[in-house]
Amino acid sequence: MTAEPAAIQPAADDLRAQMHVIGAAARGAAVELALASAKTKAKALRAAAEAIRRASAEILAANAKDMEAARTKGLNKAMLDRLALNPGRIDAMGSGLEAIADFPDPVGRTLAEWDRPNGLKIARVAVPLGVIGVIYESRPNVTADAGGLCLKAGNAAILRGGSESFLSSSAIHTALQTGLRAASLPEAAIQRVPTADRDAVGILLGMNDLVDIIVPRGGRGLIERVQDESRIPVIAHLDGMCHTYIHAGADARKAREIVLNAKMRRTGICGSTETLLIDRAAAPGMLPPILKDLIEAGCEIRGDESVCKMAPQAVAATPADWDTEYLDAILAVKVVEGLDDALDHIARHGSQHTEAIVTEDAAAADAFLKRVDAAIVMHNTSTQFADGGEFGMGAEIGISTGRLHARGPIGAEQLTSYKYIVRGTGQVRP
Numbered sequence: 001m002t003a004e005p006a007a008i009q010p011a012a013d014d015l016r017a018q019m020h021v022i023g024a025a026a027r028g029a030a031v032e033l034a035l036a037s038a039k040t041k042a043k044a045l046r047a048a049a050e051a052i053r054r055a056s057a058e059i060l061a062a063n064a065k066d067m068e069a070a071r072t073k074g075l076n077k078a079m080l081d082r083l084a085l086n087p088g089r090i091d092a093m094g095s096g097l098e099a100i101a102d103f104p105d106p107v108g109r110t111l112a113e114w115d116r117p118n119g120l121k122i123a124r125v126a127v128p129l130g131v132i133g134v135i136y137e138s139r140p141n142v143t144a145d146a147g148g149l150c151l152k153a154g155n156a157a158i159l160r161g162g163s164e165s166f167l168s169s170s171a172i173h174t175a176l177q178t179g180l181r182a183a184s185l186p187e188a189a190i191q192r193v194p195t196a197d198r199d200a201v202g203i204l205l206g207m208n209d210l211v212d213i214i215v216p217r218g219g220r221g222l223i224e225r226v227q228d229e230s231r232i233p234v235i236a237h238l239d240g241m242c243h244t245y246i247h248a249g250a251d252a253r254k255a256r257e258i259v260l261n262a263k264m265r266r267t268g269i270c271g272s273t274e275t276l277l278i279d280r281a282a283a284p285g286m287l288p289p290i291l292k293d294l295i296e297a298g299c300e301i302r303g304d305e306s307v308c309k310m311a312p313q314a315v316a317a318t319p320a321d322w323d324t325e326y327l328d329a330i331l332a333v334k335v336v337e338g339l340d341d342a343l344d345h346i347a348r349h350g351s352q353h354t355e356a357i358v359t360e361d362a363a364a365a366d367a368f369l370k371r372v373d374a375a376i377v378m379h380n381t382s383t384q385f386a387d388g389g390e391f392g393m394g395a396e397i398g399i400s401t402g403r404l405h406a407r408g409p410i411g412a413e414q415l416t417s418y419k420y421i422v423r424g425t426g427q428v429r430p
Helices: 014-032 039-055 056-073 079-085 087-102 140-150 161-180 199-205 220-229 252-264 284-298 305-310 321-325 339-349 362-371
Strands: 110-115 119-130 132-136 155-161 191-192 213-217 242-246 273-279 300-304 328-337 354-358 376-379 416-423
Touching: 014 132, 014 155, 014 191, 014 199, 039 056, 039 087, 039 140, 039 161, 039 328, 056 079, 056 087, 056 161, 079 161, 087 140, 132 140, 132 199, 140 155, 140 161, 140 191, 155 199, 161 191, 161 328, 191 300, 199 220, 213 220, 213 242, 242 284, 252 273, 252 284, 252 354, 273 339, 284 300, 284 305, 284 328, 300 305, 305 328, 321 328, 321 339, 328 339, 339 362, 354 362, 362 376
Parallel strands: 132 155, 132 213, 155 191, 242 273, 242 354, 273 328, 300 328, 354 376
Antiparallel strands: 110 119, 119 416
8 A cells, every 4th residue: 555644743932832833723713603693503513414424435545544454553453443434434424514504503592591689680591612622533534523513502613533544544534624614614623733743732621721621432441641731621531441231120031132233233433331240149140141132242241150051152350340331242241149239349349431220110120210420310211322313412522420511412402511691780789
């Protein structure tokens, strides 16, 4: 393969200056975007969706080069799946942008209003966050999702994708710029860091005078680096240590279908179940067919003593397995003594991302949903639904496991803040 120039690699001083120029342009664009009408933003998003579909061949060609380079580097199957694009995934990017365009404008919403005894009228109104830096790794579709959601919420975006998806993200970003021009919005509204130099991330994390929020999306190494180094508030999650718990009151058919989907639909996404818990009372009847399905689908089982007795193909789990986000066709399986034991395991080993219970016992389901501390809790469904698009948000930048500002899928509404508007008729404070 003829070597492609992966990215511009400027000198350190030049890179810092370049990042400052990007940040200053974003700050100026954010002022204009905050005043843009819902109609204008929707026009840009629809035009970008059309441009992505028109550029499908170019995007796929760029992605093929990224994929070839990734295979040469030895990226694992899960990472390759995250990186790969196909016509369906490209069309889904376009559909996501169109769905975002169709949503009510999150900017300018009156969140609450009230009158004071002295006649003052007070309203809490949604406003954009400002400039958002989005740092992500191998998924090129994040370029479209993040750019579209930031635009819808009136924010300027600075996108820094991973080196693995550099060419794919560049092609997608070009389509987003086409959408901005179609609506006469500043191209600086959605910018992309034009280098794979890791120093650009460090510089971006220190630009607290120009950037208001950082959203990292990727593996533990990236998230921890961002949280450690950033001088800017961060909206992030660490691991997707998701559990599916089969309660003694579960329907066997539902349990079997849900577990297979929760683990094997796409193993490399953060909503994939990584640990299966099952009540001892349910295990003899329900667990063998579930394990059979998983093994036949190519899943490696790492189980406790009880599980290994039921499935000779299972590998004995180590303590580390209960804390591992595999992002692969590997599942840790444990037999628990009941609801309290399951809740205790999740509290000790979960990452507050997504947890699910399978049961027909309404009281047990209610207790699980109330007592589990996670951004998303589910009953009788697959953890693979932990996704902003599946929540009806069109797309998401990521899923926040923190408690401040936003929790769970980060869509357009979650990319706004608010201000108080106070109207008077001449009142002065005594």
